[in-house]
Amino acid sequence: KAGVTQTPRYLIKTRGQQVTLSCSPISGHRSVSWYQQTPGQGLQFLFEYFSETQRNKGNFPGRFSGRQFSNSRSEMNVSTLELGDSALYLCASSLKITGSSVTEAFFGQGTRLTVV
Amino acid sequence: GDSVTQMEGPVTLSEEAFLTINCTYTATGYPSLFWYVQYPGEGLQLLLKATKADDKGSNKGFEATYRKETTSFHLEKGSVQVSDSAVYFCALSAAGRRALTFGSGTRLQVQP
Numbered sequence A: 001k002a003g004v005t006q007t008p009r010y011l012i013k014t015r016g017q018q019v020t021l022s023c024s025p026i027s028g029h030r031s032v033s034w035y036q037q038t039p040g041q042g043l044q045f046l047f048e049y050f051s052e053t054q055r056n057k058g059n060f061p062g063r064f065s066g067r068q069f070s071n072s073r074s075e076m077n078v079s080t081l082e083l084g085d086s087a088l089y090l091c092a093s094s095l096k097i098t099g100s101s102v103t104e105a106f107f108g109q110g111t112r113l114t115v116v
Numbered sequence B: 001g002d003s004v005t006q007m008e009g010p011v012t013l014s015e016e017a018f019l020t021i022n023c024t025y026t027a028t029g030y031p032s033l034f035w036y037v038q039y040p041g042e043g044l045q046l047l048l049k050a051t052k053a054d055d056k057g058s059n060k061g062f063e064a065t066y067r068k069e070t071t072s073f074h075l076e077k078g079s080v081q082v083s084d085s086a087v088y089f090c091a092l093s094a095a096g097r098r099a100l101t102f103g104s105g106t107r108l109q110v111q112p
Helices: none
Strands: A005-007 A010-013 A019-024 A031-038 A042-050 A053-057 A064-068 A074-078 A087-094 A111-115 B003-006 B011-014 B019-021 B023-026 B032-038 B044-050 B056-059 B062-065 B075-077 B086-093 B106-111
Touching: A005 A087, A010 A019, A019 A087, A019 A111, A031 A074, A042 A064, A074 A087, B003 B086, B011 B019, B019 B106, B023 B032, B023 B086, B032 B062, B044 B062
Parallel strands: A010 A111, B011 B106
Antiparallel strands: A005 A019, A019 A074, A031 A042, A031 A087, A042 A053, A064 A074, A087 A111, B003 B023, B019 B075, B032 B044, B032 B086, B044 B056, B056 B062, B062 B075, B086 B106
């Protein structure tokens, strides 16, 4: 069974530009979450999508947005990039079982974004 | 809000030494607790989990027990190997939420 696939693996962008990252979850998984990992702030939750709807959101500015498609694939967009947005962006997928909040999250290898 | 505190690293051990990485948490209700491991250049892999008080999660020789009274979930392994060198993250998900709150991570270096 294929794992979580994130594309691209590496990206270099200029300040002020925008970027779109992609995540394909494990087949059958309908919940996709995004995390930002930086040396200074560690791992921080961005948002979660399920059934094409954002279910939870972390404490990030509105420049960070996402969406989920009917096939559960998800994209994350960052507009007006800042140097501080340089990070490893991780996507995680999980089965969402009704009535349960405890399911394993499977992470992709991440997209390393560098803003110059 | 919810938070997870891990011991600072790096932790440097010789092969076959005993490992403990401390983790304590603050959360309302009864969170689920996890240990994730990140190898260089990779994403996170779930190492073990526990969903209620006194549960013991175990995998690949690693163990951690959910201690509600001390709000702790310390990771232990009896005999580490060089291949265990990685960064270990303690995390929780609060009841009713899927989002994970992570600790700062502890880098483990195992020397032959």
